[in-house]
Amino acid sequence: MKLVQRENGFSIVVNDKEIIEHSIENPCIYVGKGKGTYDMFRGNFKVKDYICEKIGLNDFEISVENSRVIVTFSNKGLNAIKVLFIEEDGRTVVKFLENPDNFNRFWLRLKAEKEEHIYGCGEQFSDFDLRGKNYPLWTSEQGVGRNKNTYTTFMAESMDQAGGDYYTTFFPEPTFISTRKYYCHINNSAYMDFDFSHENFHELQIWDMPEEIIFETGETYLDLVGKLTALLGRQPELPEWVYKGVWLGIQGGTEVALKKLENVVEKGVKVSGIWAQDWEGIRMTSFGKRLMWNWVWDKKLYPGLQEEIKKLRERGIRVLGYINPYVAIEGSLFKEASEKGYLAKNKEGKDYLVEFGEFYAGVVDFTIPRACVWYKEVIKKEMIEFGLSGWMADFGEYLPTDVVLNNGVSAEIMHNAWPAMWAQINREAIEEAGKLDDVTFFMRAGGTGSQKYSTMMWAGDQNVDWSLDDGLASVIPAALSLGMTGCGLHHSDIGGYTTLFEMKRTKELFIRWAEMAAFTPVMRTHEGNRPEANWQFDSDDETIYHFAKMSMVYTNLAPYTKELVKENSNKGIPVQRPLFMHYENDERSYSIKYEYLYGRDILVAPVYEPGKTKWNVYLPEDKWVHLWTGKEYSGGDIEVSVPLGQPAVFYRKESEHVELFKKIGEVKHMGF
Incomplete structure (x- = not known):
């Protein structure tokens, strides 16, 4: 890192790359105060900001102590902000030391070039190259359709505030890679908005004083993602059994699951797992089939499941389940968590209840250490000891901003941190059980920290259609952008998930999606929210035969895929890569x-x-x-x-x- 001073300004240069450029005429830092409002309905957020002031800090004073550069930014001697520029472990780190006026809005401008490309910011479904737009970074439902010009998004927005937009995502992250061969990471979980639409600068808006902003350069993109994941963490290798075949998403009980399994196995489908997300029971809503959210085996729906798990394991077939960080009010776990004081509260001090679509659930408060221990014990006892070899660790993005958490930190700040905390609960439960080489889980929500905790990501709830923003195509930039943010293991629901407004999964869509899935780390099907309306892997024999062929491609490719997964674990290089x-x-x-x-x-x-x-x-x-x-x-x-x-x-x-x-x-x- 070098500080290059000029008459009216200075630059921060990292390995000959000018990252920050400041002058009296064009300051690199603006500060202000604002009041955000967060309107949430079932995980869909409308976020607005009332900015009271925005001040460009033109004036500056520089002091250099060894390799420490401290710059005091101000405006006509007022509104001073003290910022440290320093090298730590080969990285350039920017730390905000003093904020005497308690500003809660910060804008940092980085030098940009006209032909520059930008990638990352978590999981982006509509765009891969982010240049030319701004990207609000707030974990939420990804939205239905995600294109304001379509009928599907219009209807979803009108009915349930669920239409989404090009930037809405389960997994936002304040991290990006530039084709100028550097990465930028902001270590903070507040709401942010990264604006890459300006020709000469990128403007990063943060609704809090940043803890630190980190820059590092690389000679190649392989080198750069390796350095980024060395900072953020890397995913472990997948268990060996994963590569033996597809995971069949089946619901409906023991008899239904076994019958469907035998039917496709007889026709040549290679199967390594049955993913029974309704292992703990179902409920029916106007949206379709939903789950009971009480993480205990439903013996009525799945009689004899514990014994069947043992028999299937002998055949090389595992059983996977489902869990999320909430407990439905009808269940025994809600009662236990409430009695022990493990649930987040509302402003009146009562258990905060979140409406999830015609039913309510409590939020397990992960800022309470005893609550974390308790929830890990639920996972270890009810899932791992029961015999499940993996699960979907769903949700994580719903944390309301008016919830009261035990640690006293505003939920506005904790909201984006919640998915990684949820990932940590799952990962530690598996590690404490000594099963990391045999048990895995996959998540849709994420943020900083997911790289070192989440064993696998999946793309969430795509529409069962061909739309670019929310169909089959959208999971490709999703995988690529996550790979450029440090999460290199990714897959999707074969055929998509969401069925609304007369859309239906067709035979052709299912087959094309399965073709793509054969060239991802995991092949997994999902019945969707309305199984009876959608084409399934066993809807006719021709589909089964196509599916069988792609399952053979996947299993035959296993030696190569395992090498890629190992490379991701050791070096942070994603399995799916941009050209x-x-x-x-x-x-x-x-x-x-x-x-x-x-x-x-x-x-x-x-x-x-x-x-x-x-x-x-x-x-x-x-x-x-x-x-x-x-x-x-x-x-x-x-x-x-x-x-x-x-x-x-x-x-x-x-x-x-x-x-x-x-x-x-x-x-x-x-x-x-």
């Missing part, structure tokens, strides 16, 4: 968001439109081989045939895994 991560000189690759590299050697271009028999693909300059035909390409724009069961997938001719890829390309199935 430019390995082709930095290819300018075109920086704007591609609907293709990805699966590791170094496979390129996947999922078919995300209906009725397609041909598909246009861009290949960076290299020697590529079409997986299904063996035809060779050298790069550029090409068109390939994409019959069902043969997605647009290519491998590098010079890969050390060529023989494995050839065998995968030859995968057939008796149903074809």
